[in-house]
Structures are given as C-alpha cells and as structure tokens.
Amino acid sequence: MHRLTPPRAARQALARWPVLLLLGAALAGPWGGARAGLFDDEEARKAILDLRERISQSDQGQQQRLREQNTQLTEQITTLRRSLLDLNASIEQMRAEMATLRGQHEQSLKDVSELQRLQKDMAVAVEDRLRRLEPQKVALDGREFAAVPQEKLAYDEALATLRRGDFDGASAQMQTFLTRYPNSGFAPATRFWLGNAQYGKRDYKSAIVTFRSLVTESPNDPKAPEALLALANSQAEMKDAKAARKTLEELLKNYPQSEAASAGKDRLAALK
Secondary structure: OOOOOOOHHHHHHHHHHHHHHHHHHHHHOHHHHHHHHHHHHHHHHHHHHHHHHHHHHHHHHHHHHHHHHHHHHHHHHHHHHHHHHHHHHHHHHHHHHHHHHHHHHHHHHHHHHHHHHHHHHHHHHHHHHHHHHOOEEEEEOOEEEEEOHHHHHHHHHHHHHHHOOOHHHHHHHHHHHHHHOOOOOOHHHHHHHHHHHHHHOOOHHHHHHHHHHHHHHOOOOOOHHHHHHHHHHHHHHOOOHHHHHHHHHHHHHHOOOOHHHHHHHHHHHHHO
C-alpha cells in the first residue's frame, strides 16, 4: 500500500509550526508581557482620546446651546428693557396728564369759589340796592312819612352844605332835590331851607318865590309860619314895606299860636 502524501499547503503549515511555538513561548515570557502592556496602553490612549473628543464635542454642543440661550436671554432682556422704557414713558405721560387734570381741577375749584364769591357779592349788592330803593319811615318836624334811603341821604347832604355856610352849593343841591323828588315828604322842609340859602346869598327875589311856594303848597306844614316870617323879612330887604306888612298880617291871622307869630308881632310894630 502506498502512503498518502499531505498537500503542499499542509506541509508548509507543518513546517512553520515549530516557529509559531517558539514565538508563542517568547510572548509568554517576560517580553511577551511587556508587548501586551504596550497594546493595553495604546488602547487606553485611544479610549482617552475618544473620551476627550466626546467631551470636546459635548462641550462645544453645550457651549453652542449656552450661546443660543444667552442670545435668547439678551433678546428677552432687550425686549424687557424696551417694554420698561415704554412703560416708564407711559407712566410719565400718565403722571403729566394727572398733574394737568389736578391743575384743571384745582383751577375749576378756584373758578367755582370765585363764581360763588361773585354771586354772593352780587346778592349783597342787589340787597343793598333794594334797601336803597325800599321806602323807610322817616320822622321830620313832627310828621312821619316814607322815603327811600337815597332820598333821605340827598336831603341830609344838602342840609349839611347849608350849615357849612355854602349858600350857593346848598341852593343847587336843594333845587336838584326838588326836581328829583317833587312829591317827597322832605319837599316842604327843602323849600324852607332853600329860601334861607337864597336869603343868605341875598337873592331876596328868589327867596320870596320859594317861601311863598312853601306856604301855598303846604299850608299845614310846621314850617309854614316860619316861611311867612322869612318871606316878610325878604320883602323888607327889598324895601317893600307894604308887602312885608301884608305878609305879617297873614302870619298873625293864619298861625296866631305859632312862635313865628310872636316874632311877627314885633316885626309888624317895627314896620309901622
């Protein structure tokens, strides 16, 4: 029998087998452990590099996210600042408007107060005017009559002018009074004092007319007897003794119990 011959490849493998055994033994020895350690360090280094790469990539991603978040926050802050500025502007505008309204309100209160004061002043003025126009009871020479305040004031002022010795001024004031108040209760007394003012300035002719008008228009007035006596004196100053005697006789006849009649008797005796 023929022995089987292995293939060529198998023979070559078998030829290398001792060498591989030797190499394995060498690796198993001290040098082999070092070689294995080198391979372990290389893998660790690669692992570290990979870890660093992953950390770097992670840091870059995180930094990118932080930048994006920072950008968003910056935009939000800018928007908030703008909103705050707008809000502050609105608040200032509202404050200005409130100040304006407050000023207008205060001015309105002042205007109302001023109107109320004017209304009160007008009411007082109207009341005062009404009081001036409203007749009041007056007593003069034993008589009572109604007269408005302005009427009495005019009479008092004219009489005060006469008492100061201003005959011209008194004559003008009394003539004005009789024109303005022809039916006044002060009219008889005004005519009497007007005649005296005319006598005082030696206007005897006018005095005669004035005294006669008093006696004719108000024969029952308390001053009528005195007016006749003054009329006779004016006639005597005019050198009209006849007219003076006639007037004195009228005085004694019409008002015999008056004080003026007593003085008239003496005057009449002197004229005879």
